[in-house]
Amino acid sequence: MAKSSAPAEAVDRKTQTHGLLVRSASEVFSERGYHATRVSDNAERAGVGQGTFYRHFDDKRDVLDSVIAEAMSRLGTAFEDQNAPEKINDLAEYRARAVDIAAKVFDLIATEHRGLGFLLRELPSIDERALKGTAGLNALMHSVIEQYYRVGIERGYFRPDIDTDSAATAVLGLGLIAAWTILRNPTDVEFRRRYGDTVVEFIVRHAVNDPSQLT
Amino acid sequence: MAKSSAPAEAVDRKTQTHGLLVRSASEVFSERGYHATRVSDNAERAGVGQGTFYRHFDDKRDVLDSVIAEAMSRLGTAFEDQNAPEKINDLAEYRARAVDIAAKVFDLIATEHRGLGFLLRELPSIDERALKGTAGLNALMHSVIEQYYRVGIERGYFRPDIDTDSAATAVLGLGLIAAWTILRNPTDVEFRRRYGDTVVEFIVRHAVNDPSQLT
Amino acid sequence: MAKSSAPAEAVDRKTQTHGLLVRSASEVFSERGYHATRVSDNAERAGVGQGTFYRHFDDKRDVLDSVIAEAMSRLGTAFEDQNAPEKINDLAEYRARAVDIAAKVFDLIATEHRGLGFLLRELPSIDERALKGTAGLNALMHSVIEQYYRVGIERGYFRPDIDTDSAATAVLGLGLIAAWTILRNPTDVEFRRRYGDTVVEFIVRHAVNDPSQLT
Amino acid sequence: MAKSSAPAEAVDRKTQTHGLLVRSASEVFSERGYHATRVSDNAERAGVGQGTFYRHFDDKRDVLDSVIAEAMSRLGTAFEDQNAPEKINDLAEYRARAVDIAAKVFDLIATEHRGLGFLLRELPSIDERALKGTAGLNALMHSVIEQYYRVGIERGYFRPDIDTDSAATAVLGLGLIAAWTILRNPTDVEFRRRYGDTVVEFIVRHAVNDPSQLT
């Protein structure tokens, strides 16, 4: 018993320190930027020695992968909750859902602005691999959005001639600039409300099959 | 005469070298990325000694300001050519103009993908000041777009209840993601065409006052 | 136990390296001069890497403070041993003490000519702060000398109208030029003897109350 | 005539610029110190181009020789004016002369404190050659002082058993520390007066043959 628990504790401790370093990395990278952050900053923030960092990661680049993976997983989870295009039967329900999603996404962005800002600001500048780490989330978001379009077309409240791929890309663009703006000003609730309304209007009016249904 | 021409020549030479270094910086920053570029890379590319670099700029950060300023000036000029919202009288003309602008902007992006990619990828990761350098161009684009909305509303072919500020932001978002995608794949002409059509559709359908005019 | 000893050893090692670097700095500064010494010379002499130097000191200027402090402390200790003006009762004892001190000081100068020469030659040329580091020793020497004068006046073998402050300064001058000369020629014992006699004569004859005691 | 005057003017101009650069060097060396002064600082102060500097001097070290030579010549001249030991017939005249010289020397030091400070502070730290440049002045001062002693002994108002060499050295020491103190506080007239009195007292009492003549 005692014998088997000792290694178990060691594993636990290792996992704990690992997680601690990933979280610290996320923080210090967000604050000073990836390039300006020294490995010692990260270790210090985590409250461990510099050598300990190298027990858990190959190098400075390595911990970034974990930071990205962790963030992607967290965001992916948050985004997947919104998935249920098949439950939407008409334009009114679609609009309601769009309003709801926009509000939730914008709030998520404002809440997570520290970590998200880092990803949006820095990843493209680090290397191709860092960017690839976000490809999964991009693809997920794109396919979910496209699924909404497909359901809408199928059920007749969306135009049948929509290029769903391009449209999904466009919706990501509407979200991207929102993210940018919110991240630079996370407390501007007014912008989020107004811009959210506009985004919904863009999406609904672009896609609607029968414009007379627009109230 | 001889006396006054000597300094004049020196000034000329200095200006020339300065410009050479800015252009070289733009190139090497685009190729290797800002952080991976050494001052010596820049000097070498310009064909001057490293010391010469420091005669013209305080450090790597300093030359970046010039690179940004030069790019912003060039892009601003390119963008201002598109300015003539007051000449558009009806939806058909508006749509034609939108198609035209989208094509031109996308081509510009594809053509300038080296320099533009650098700006889009790297600036946010460098510092606040770098980003401030782009604020002018952002504001210019935003205000031009908004002006199109105002003219459209005035002349009756756009809905009067559009939030022109938010709408302009949305249009920038539609363009931003296009830029991202094109920069990652500058030769994909097909995407440009399809996505351009979709963007125009988004803009026109969102704004149109009388949907029956959409043929 | 093991836990507490590991850091303790680290601290020990750090302290040791620090001291090593200060001693090496004193040596190389004395040999090549402060300005001609490169940080790498110091590290090399200490047998450590250049990076190690920067773990212990901000820059070359920083280690100088430690070198000065260490030298001042050592010289201060050597000088304080000479302190005992209150034990001198008459001119004969005073003269004997003066002869003794002169000999000891001159020997000290000759012995420590490496480090002392550096201080005397270089400090004034470095900066105000370097000089301030020697103020304490100057003040100590001045006050000790002045104390000898006060005791002598009190006990009647010195003139009562001596300006003890100026006189102490003068004595420092007599010593200063001795230091200069000895440092330039540390092996000239003859000079030390002759000049020592002259200095004692200067001091005694200047201060004596009753010249008839001079024999 | 015109032909011969053109070269003459050129020579004049050259000499003028040369002198200008030496004076500028003396200034900037005094202000920032020799090592911290860049050749460009010197040229700028003189109001000429950097290249011009190298038309007049081999290198940075070279101009220092001129600065030293110029200063030595100026100080030598000032000091030689004091030369007239043979006119002094008794102790009273000697004391009067000593008071006079001390006052003049101290005033000279205070007046020239910029250039003198540089020489005293920096020369020993630069190189052996710089110091050699001052040897002539030292020797001159030493021999003049010694001459005073010889005359005094000859004429009987000084003790015959004085070691004139050591005594001259001692007097230089009394002057040296005065220089140090005055240079650090050129406006303290009170110190000069008090210390001057003390110095005279040291010299006279040390040398006098018949102490009863001391009033």
Place this chain on the structure above:
DNA sequence: CATGAATGAGTTTTCATTCAT
């Protein structure tokens, strides 16, 4: 001769990574 832009060798300085304890 005068000029000042250009040069690059020489130093300083940083910090990711190693390694002895």
Place this chain on the structure above:
DNA sequence: TATGAATGAAAACTCATTCAT
């Protein structure tokens, strides 16, 4: 396994000196 002192390769930066005009 954790630690943090040591390391040195890689960059940044300075400035005496050269050289084309």
